[in-house]
Amino acid sequence: MHDHDELERVGMLLPARHRARWSLFTDWCIGVGATPIPADRETLIGFVRANPAALSTQRERLAAVRAAHMHAQVPVPAKADARAVRGGGGHEWPSSEAAQVVAALPSAGWPSGLFGRRDALLLVLSKAAGMSYGQIERLQRSQVRVVNSTLQVQVGQVWIQVPANDDPRMCPAAVFLRWARLLAYVDRWPSTAAVAAALAKAQPMTAQSQESYAALPQVVRDGPLVVPIDRWGGLGMGRWRQSARARWGLSATAIGEIVAAHLSGNGGRHVGSGWDGLPRMPELEDEPDSPPVSTLSDVDPAVGWHARARAQEQLANVRETLNDVEREAEALAARIAAILADDNE
Incomplete structure (x- = not known):
């Protein structure tokens, strides 16, 4: 955008402390043929390098540019690190x-x-x-x-x-x-x-x-x-x-x-399986002298019946216990919601 009237209109929407910095930025953009608004991150980096100043001043200038984009309701350029780019060191994302x-x-x-x-x-x-x-x-x-x-x-x-x-x-x-x-x-x-x-x-x-x-x-x-x-x-x-x-x-x-x-180089490495160069899950092999695996024909059905009867006896009261837990959880959730509602008032 190179419409001077529009750039001035955006400038007037800014707080007084930002207007001079915004004017400096737009004048520089017009002078080098860059687009002031919407500006991209490369434009911000070029502006910082071409206009040396104290770190605090550069940060205030970048804040003014971002504020102008917000007032103009256009995409705001990604932040440029004033400390990294002001000396021309080339601190690009890649x-x-x-x-x-x-x-x-x-x-x-x-x-x-x-x-x-x-x-x-x-x-x-x-x-x-x-x-x-x-x-x-x-x-x-x-x-x-x-x-x-x-x-x-x-x-x-x-x-x-x-x-x-x-x-x-x-x-x-x-x-x-x-x-x-x-x-x-x-x-x-x-x-x-x-x-x-x-x-x-x-x-x-x-x-x-x-x-x-x-x-x-x-x-x-x-x-x-x-x-x-x-x-x-x-x-x-x-x-x-x-x-x-x-x-x-x-x-x-x-x-x-x-x-x-x-x-810091201490990010977790989550070991598992797949095409990522990490160890795969070990595959267990039977020992040569290990006993053969039992088949269904080797199992006495009576063992299963007795186990099922014991499980039914032990779990007879589970349903009522779970119902009690659910009721307590609902009551606790209601109390928490009431507390949050009181805090928001």
């Missing part, structure tokens, strides 16, 4: 430490591929899109999309854009699509065993792999984008937030711990 970690995370195999796909997306959202851990916790599946190989994430009323990369292992859009397709698969086949079988057969990603940017299936049920994973590979549904009337995903604290662990 050469960043986080991108290298993402490229090394497994996308296939069980359960390593499951954790690898989710954790790669956490790093992309945090380090490439510049989102806070709290924003990632609240992020819903319907708030992320891929348009022309560009990852777009909705934060509030604006969309943050994260450009694509040629390496499919670390390309932000490709990383998101691998996790989103897995969630779509779970929508259709809500079975941990089915997910395990699919990931165990999947091929690992390499720098030469061809990533499909085809449209995702329609979301069957909206919900948190990043969710907790238990030790058996089961996907959680997130935690219900009464104030938001929605489910939030993996907690901000857990997200921070996972990101920090990967960046």
